Amino acid sequence: MHGLGNNYIYVDLFQYQMDEASMPKIARAMADVHKGIGSDGMILIHPSTKAEVGMRIFNKDGSEGKSCGNGLRCTAKYAFENGIVTEPTFQIETKANIVEAEVFPLEGSVDQVTINMGEPALQRTAIPMLGDETEAVIREDYTIEGQLLELTAVSMGNPHAVFFVEDIQDAPLYDLGPVIEKDTRFPEGINVEFIQVVSERELHFRVWERGSGVTQACGTGACAAVVAAALNGLVSRGKDITVHLSGGDLVINWDENGMVWMSGEAKTIATGVFHF
Ligand SMILES: N[C@@H](CCC[C@H](N)C(=O)O)C(=O)O
Numbered sequence: 001m002h003g004l005g006n007n008y009i010y011v012d013l014f015q016y017q018m019d020e021a022s023m024p025k026i027a028r029a030m031a032d033v034h035k036g037i038g039s040d041g042m043i044l045i046h047p048s049t050k051a052e053v054g055m056r057i058f059n060k061d062g063s064e065g066k067s068c069g070n071g072l073r074c075t076a077k078y079a080f081e082n083g084i085v086t087e088p089t090f091q092i093e094t095k096a097n098i099v100e101a102e103v104f105p106l107e108g109s110v111d112q113v114t115i116n117m118g119e120p121a122l123q124r125t126a127i128p129m130l131g132d133e134t135e136a137v138i139r140e141d142y143t144i145e146g147q148l149l150e151l152t153a154v155s156m157g158n159p160h161a162v163f164f165v166e167d168i169q170d171a172p173l174y175d176l177g178p179v180i181e182k183d184t185r186f187p188e189g190i191n192v193e194f195i196q197v198v199s200e201r202e203l204h205f206r207v208w209e210r211g212s213g214v215t216q217a218c219g220t221g222a223c224a225a226v227v228a229a230a231l232n233g234l235v236s237r238g239k240d241i242t243v244h245l246s247g248g249d250l251v252i253n254w255d256e257n258g259m260v261w262m263s264g265e266a267k268t269i270a271t272g273v274f275h276f
Helices: 018-033 071-082 175-181 217-229
Strands: 009-014 040-044 053-059 090-093 100-108 110-115 140-144 149-154 157-162 191-199 204-209 211-214 242-245 248-254 258-265
Touching: 018 040, 018 053, 018 211, 040 071, 053 071, 071 100, 071 110, 071 217, 090 140, 100 140, 140 157, 140 204, 140 248, 149 175, 149 217, 157 217, 175 204, 191 242, 204 217, 204 258, 217 248
Parallel strands: 009 040, 053 090, 157 191, 204 242
Antiparallel strands: 040 053, 090 100, 100 110, 110 258, 140 149, 149 157, 191 204, 204 211, 242 248, 248 258
16 A cells, blocks of 8 residues: 555555564565565554554664555555454554544545644654753754754654755755765664655645655655644644655644544555565
């Protein structure tokens, strides 16, 4: 399935089993475009004792992430269409938190999903990012490869480094993305987003994802971008903000109660058997 071109191979662990030790290897094999299927990684949809459904995400390099916005919308679609849940609102457990999903079925099939992603974490230690201060990292001077940038850091259950640029076309995605991802100031690595503010209600977005590189979209990244833009006074809380990603649009709203809402598409590409 994919959400705005952020594509994962989903494995239904309500039906099948996969041993823990093989998960990173299988994720890498599936993601391989030449000898596998080709994807941004693998997502496991599994039974949970805390929610109706559980979700785990493995990046292209086999590393495990704690959350995935596009993956959550696709997991919600799959769970509803396959009878794992029967109500249109339900909870999904991730390694980061438990989120609320709402699907909008049309004759049994789901194209649009809204997720309440919960509250962002802003403290430096929650990102995590090294440094003495415990406060939020908002427009902090950040030097990398001799370039001085301004960093806003947001955790949406997974870590995001957000940088505002004048023109999204000139964002140093391929030059700085991989270097920032592995910067030792981020002990768990980081997802890197470049954002151009179009207006108070619209952002352009490009991402270098931890463990996967450039992808067409990142749901948690789009949430982090809107939170970062609000923290910098560039957009308002409680308003729908349209984020234009390479693969399409998401609507994100950081509400007055602190919750981040994400709405967008979820699509099936194919179903089948993977030979490993
Ligand atoms: N594409 C995702 C995020 C996937 C995990 C991320 N690369 C990480 O390691 O934190 C999304 O849609 O949020």
